[in-house]
Amino acid sequence: MKTYDAIVIGAGHNGLTNAAYLAKSGLDVLCLERNDYIGGATVTRNLYKDWYYSSCSYVCSLLRPEIYRDLELARHGLQITPYGGGTVFMENGDYLGSYPDPEVHHREYARFSLADADAYERYSADTMRQCRFVRDFLLSTPADPTSFKPKDLKELARLGNKFFEMSEQRMYDAIRFWTMSVAEYLDEYFETDVIKAALSGSGIIGTALGIHSPGTAYVLLHHYMGEVDGNMGAWGFARGGMGAVADALSNSFQSLGGELRTDAGVDQIVVKNGKVKGVALTSGEEIDARIVVSGMDVKRTFLKCMDKNDLDADFYHRIKHFKIRGSSGKVNIALDGMPTFPALPKKSPLLDGDMHFIDSMERMERAYDDWKEGTWSKDPYVDMVIPTSTDPTMAPPGKHFMSCFVQYCPAQIEGRAWTSEERDQFGQTVIDQIAGYSPDFKDLILHAEVRTAQDIEDQSGLTEGNIFHGELTMDQLMFNRPIPGYAQYRGPVAGLYMCGSSTHPGGGVMSAPGCNAAREILFDLKRPDVTPVNFSED
Numbered sequence: 001m002k003t004y005d006a007i008v009i010g011a012g013h014n015g016l017t018n019a020a021y022l023a024k025s026g027l028d029v030l031c032l033e034r035n036d037y038i039g040g041a042t043v044t045r046n047l048y049k050d051w052y053y054s055s056c057s058y059v060c061s062l063l064r065p066e067i068y069r070d071l072e073l074a075r076h077g078l079q080i081t082p083y084g085g086g087t088v089f090m091e092n093g094d095y096l097g098s099y100p101d102p103e104v105h106h107r108e109y110a111r112f113s114l115a116d117a118d119a120y121e122r123y124s125a126d127t128m129r130q131c132r133f134v135r136d137f138l139l140s141t142p143a144d145p146t147s148f149k150p151k152d153l154k155e156l157a158r159l160g161n162k163f164f165e166m167s168e169q170r171m172y173d174a175i176r177f178w179t180m181s182v183a184e185y186l187d188e189y190f191e192t193d194v195i196k197a198a199l200s201g202s203g204i205i206g207t208a209l210g211i212h213s214p215g216t217a218y219v220l221l222h223h224y225m226g227e228v229d230g231n232m233g234a235w236g237f238a239r240g241g242m243g244a245v246a247d248a249l250s251n252s253f254q255s256l257g258g259e260l261r262t263d264a265g266v267d268q269i270v271v272k273n274g275k276v277k278g279v280a281l282t283s284g285e286e287i288d289a290r291i292v293v294s295g296m297d298v299k300r301t302f303l304k305c306m307d308k309n310d311l312d313a314d315f316y317h318r319i320k321h322f323k324i325r326g327s328s329g330k331v332n333i334a335l336d337g338m339p340t341f342p343a344l345p346k347k348s349p350l351l352d353g354d355m356h357f358i359d360s361m362e363r364m365e366r367a368y369d370d371w372k373e374g375t376w377s378k379d380p381y382v383d384m385v386i387p388t389s390t391d392p393t394m395a396p397p398g399k400h401f402m403s404c405f406v407q408y409c410p411a412q413i414e415g416r417a418w419t420s421e422e423r424d425q426f427g428q429t430v431i432d433q434i435a436g437y438s439p440d441f442k443d444l445i446l447h448a449e450v451r452t453a454q455d456i457e458d459q460s461g462l463t464e465g466n467i468f469h470g471e472l473t474m475d476q477l478m479f480n481r482p483i484p485g486y487a488q489y490r491g492p493v494a495g496l497y498m499c500g501s502s503t504h505p506g507g508g509v510m511s512a513p514g515c516n517a518a519r520e521i522l523f524d525l526k527r528p529d530v531t532p533v534n535f536s537e538d
């Protein structure tokens with residue numbers, strides 16, 4: 001029987017990135033995906049004829065440009081178009097716009113408060129400074145602070161140097177920033193409720209925390225540290241939906257000689273004499289490999305696909321307590337035409353950006369209260385976009401695809417499974433909220449896909465539907481991700497590695513975990529490093 005050099009489990013974007021780099025170094029690589037389609041949470045589904053839904057992720061910014069260039073993703077079909085602006089519709093009939101043009105943006109904020117309009121520049125500069133600090137470490141393996149290996153000492157020194165380059169005040173600011181709540185952070189700059197509500201959304205997306213919870217300021221940063229075409233903080237649409245990212249990675253991987261199998265779910269990672277031997281598929285087939293790399297989240301990898309007896313008890317205990325709570329849902333809607341929003345001027349460019357329907361910090365926090373009580377938010381934070389306003393390939397001519405990311409949506413209702421009636425009600429909550437600002441919206445709906453956090457787990461394989469494969473709190477970041485002692489992509493068994501979003505630097509369509517894991521694997525195999533090293537400022 002053939003023995004592969006490496007098996008990568010899961011054709012999510014990180015699994016594919018990892019597999020592509022291993023294949024690029026000349027290894028014989030097989031990537032196994034349990035679904036009959038690839039992409040994981042980076043997927044475009046053709047559920048209805050001529051309609052292409054970005055079923056999970058819907059916008060792109062975090063994807064590392066070094067990887068985009070290195071794996072030639074443009075040549076393999078990936079095109080990302082930036083979009084600008086955003087809106088918060090207000091209960092009083094007004095709206096708050098945000099615009100890419102700084103002057104227009106200032107004028108808009110000044111409608112509410114001149115002080116806030118002036119403060120925005122300081123807020124942006126301070127937040128971008130925090131981003132720059134973190135970006136330097138996205139494409140590197142976290143140092144183990146307990147290790148005296150030269151590699152770790154060098155990386156720790158790099159971290160220290162970067163920190164000590166700051167002025168005293170900025171050091172204090174950085175430490176406060178990483179631990180404070182997004183509400184406290186925004187309070188230091190702004191006085192207007194709707195402005196704070198608009199900016200606080202990025203602090204809670206994908207997170208089982210509320211705007212007042214410590215650690216949410218960092219989550220905000222996770223949404224600002226990407227770029228499109230070198231514009232830091234910008235977001236864009238992948239032409240054809242987010243599956244275009246996975247398709248390009250898959251094309252790149254296969255062009256480098258890699259082998260991909262769908263409909264090939266792994267039941268168990270096989271371990272023999274303390275070393276990984278390969279995998280057993282749910283079909284019963286066994287495939288051997290010298291190394292196995294898991295692109296699944298760590299709970300799925302170690303608690304579902306491994307024999308507990310192959311794992312150290314302390315390791316097992318820590319993985320069991322890794323925080324990976326489901327807090328997000330998705331409602332994808334096919335529309336017969338472009339809905340109108342009477343609050344906005346006709347043909348407003350804001351229709352091409354993201355739209356939100358919560359206009360106060362009080363409402364933001366109340367949305368979280370519902371989640372804590374074990375149910376979906378009855379007045380949810382919805383991040384809505386209509387990608388077809390700029391990308392005509394996702395729907396038939398004249399029709400539109402609307403993507404609604406919903407915060408909060410639990411994996412279970414009051415500790416038990418969702419019923420199908422509750423799923424419908426969840427979808428209806430989102431539809432009603434939007435319809436409150438768009439009178440013709442409901443009549444335009446042709447079909448919809450409603451996905452609770454549990455549906456996201458069942459269909460896409462993310463435990464509890466947690467979009468980041470685990471909370472992005474300080475106790476689970478950098479050398480603590482996924483757990484202390486295992487942040488360098490190596491598993492607890494010889495020959496076993498992790499490359500999914502549960503590892504540094506976390507979730508989002510970034511490809512960094514997959515790339516970093518490949519670098520460590522090639523190091524262990526004593527092969528030349530073919531990954532892009534560290535961060536390159538464009």
Ligand SMILES: Cc1cc2nc3c(=O)[nH]c(=O)nc-3n(C[C@H](O)[C@H](O)[C@H](O)COP(=O)(O)OP(=O)(O)OC[C@H]3O[C@@H](n4cnc5c(N)ncnc54)[C@H](O)[C@@H]3O)c2cc1C
Nearest residue numbers: 010012013014034040041057058059266461501507508509
């Ligand atoms: C609703 C939603 C909205 C999001 N929106 C955005 C966004 O707009 N922008 C953004 O940047 N990020 C977004 N994210 C986050 C981002 O999509 C994820 O963090 C990222 O895609 C995870 O990628 P991954 O490769 O690490 O893991 P995954 O995408 O989870 O891939 C893991 C793969 O493993 C497969 N698998 C699981 N079990 C097995 C098995 N036993 N055998 C074989 N294969 C298996 C799965 O099917 C999957 O293909 C969103 C996520 C969700 C869920």
